[in-house]
Amino acid sequence: MAEEVRKKPAPPDPDSARFKLGAIIEKHYREVHEAKARGEKIGWCASNFPQEIFQTLGVKVCYPENQAAAIAARGAGQKLCEIAESEGYSNDICAYARISLAYTRVKDVPEQNMPLPDFLLCCNNICNCMIKWYENLAEDLDIPLILIDIPFNTGYEPGPDQIAYVKAQFMDAISQLERITGTTWSEDRFREVMDISNRSSRAWLEATGYTRYKPSPLSGFDLLNHMAVAVCARGTVEAAEAFETLVKEYKEAVEKGTSTFRAEEKHRFMFEGIACWPHLRTTFSALKNRGMNMVATIYADAFGQVYQDLDGLIRGYCSVPNAVNLEKARDTRIGIVRKTGAEGLLVHTNRSCKLWSGFMQEMSKQIGESCDIPVVSFDGDQADPRNFSAAQYETRVQGLAELMEARKKGE
């Protein structure tokens, strides 16, 4: 009889936040598949499209960005990117877009399948590449596209004209979706969804805020996984409850002095940009091995919207991190660095995201000067593994660790 050489991992505690959050993602994909099988119209949706609309209507959607990240993290990013490139798409465009467009060709990717959509919900508050990506999906699949255009804020805050412009589109999107799906809008249900979304967002933001403790009760990279729920289910009671459980766990961890960061927390830093999903283990290990814990990221908080009324809701979607000008983006990050006590800034120059990486050089320089912390950048990509060099990354991360170490020693 064979000897057991490796212990099986303990079954996850069904009351844990990790279990609940995982179950929400499973349920999310299952429900969309089931809705499609029942003959309901289902959609594909941009990550920062106002989710309150389809939650209120009870319409099921899934998220190409989440799918692309999952496919990339599970090792099939390059295969899908190459399929899109063979169709004529440039390797210079967003890898999420390439993966998504390729998926509509192959229709079956075991790393993360989704049912094909009957309509598309697009919002360009995260980037304008999104518009062309969704227009091509609509053309290829011959399905309707609902676009909410949220212009980039050149000023510090969205003005009343912008709020009015987006609100009109919000109302129009409701009418279009009612027509496409045969559902009916309910103001009572809308208020309920707004309440649930606020409850989820408050709990999510409270959870992400626990990185301010020293040492942090969590590895910041955990948030990059948990945020999938903030993207796809923040308008659900299950998500609110799961995030509240997460808060409870972090509170207990602070009291007990435990952490999900499985190393001594020697350095605390801010990570700027989307994770390098195809190289998550490499990028995380290089940090963990040096005791570097990510305690700050704008990315996680991007999906926590707290508002009082419809205007507040619209203002929130007009103010997501990618839609604001350099000064506002910089000041928000400076606030996060100060709140969390981050001692360095590691910038992912993401080849997929021209918008995010474009002004990063200047913004990160200003953050470094304002907070008196070292800033280091590396080249990578959110989903195309070809745009990353592990050796270059290692050197930069070690350089950042050495800078932070020297400052601590007062050298």
Next chain:
Amino acid sequence: MYSLGIDIGSTTSKGALLADGNRIVATALRNAGIGTDGPEEVVKELLRASDLDEGQIGVTVSTGYGRTLYPEAHYRVSELTCHALGAHFIFPGIRTLIDIGGQDAKVISLDGAGRMSNFQMNDKCAAGTGRFLDVMAGILQLRAGDLAGEAALAESICPISSTCTVFAESEVISHLAQGVNRKDLVAGICESVATRTGSLAKRVGVTPPLAMSGGVALNEGVRGALSRYLGVEILFSPLAQFFGGLGAALYGYQTYNKEN
């Protein structure tokens, strides 16, 4: 006490042996980097040149891209810190260091005491690195070491793209086909590296005194072009290729003394 620094790069291995952290006993270089026997050969050469045996080395530090692959090292330190330490050892008071190696370029700011305070490195592209010069020399049927001499004889500078090695390669070929003087082309190639590295340096901010390290520092054509581009004098030492190894040896000596 003897401390040994070994700098394992992408194309070369360099080593330095220090006595008591203040006297260079030996240096050695092999044109073989990561994944070769270059590092072992360099260490053998250092021991032979200094008439020492391994047991007499108090501490060994590895640096460079191959630093994690050298099992004899007591410490592994990034080449950023080591180049800064090595440059300050040779040029005390230096405030900016530009290192152009086989596959990357870095600009390092130092505080007055020789410690790295900030740095910037090139992106993934090989333009502006030693590899760029190797490729260009190959097209022109020259050795990389001959480029500086050719550039010095140029009558004018033929502009070459600094954006991409592959683009630059086809540009050079088409200039050759048009009969452009080879010396003018080499001057343009040196200028191209200088322009790319110079813009990286401007991001960090250039505070003199400024020095260069790495194999490309030996190329007077690039040094001169970079000096003109930045408007500052560039300090040069024949030991420029050994700054990483020297800094590693110095780091070893300092750390050993702190910990013991």
